[in-house]
Amino acid sequence: LAGIVDVTLSGLSPDLRCTFDLACLQEESYREVAALQAIPIGTVRSRVNRVRTLLRARLKQEFADYAV
Known part of the structure; x- marks a missing residue:
């Protein structure tokens, strides 16, 4: 599982x-990530959502044979 995510x-x-790492892996607040990267907080939210969507799709694809 970790390999697929990596x-x-x-x-x-x-x-x-970088945005995903700061927000989700290093657990910085969205406000802190926005300040660190000099981007709007909405951009942080959309980037994190985009990565989560990609990860979800990749994991579904990888584990499709195990679905109940």
Whole structure:
């Protein structure tokens, strides 16, 4: 599972990867991430959502044979 996540994250653009890393892996608040990257908080939200959507799709694809 960790390998799938790592491969998916490594394929992201640097902007998406950095935003996701700060917000989700390092658990910084969206406000802090926005300030650190000098971007609007809405951009932080959309980037995190985009990465979560990509991860969800990748995991569904990978584990489709195990679905109940």
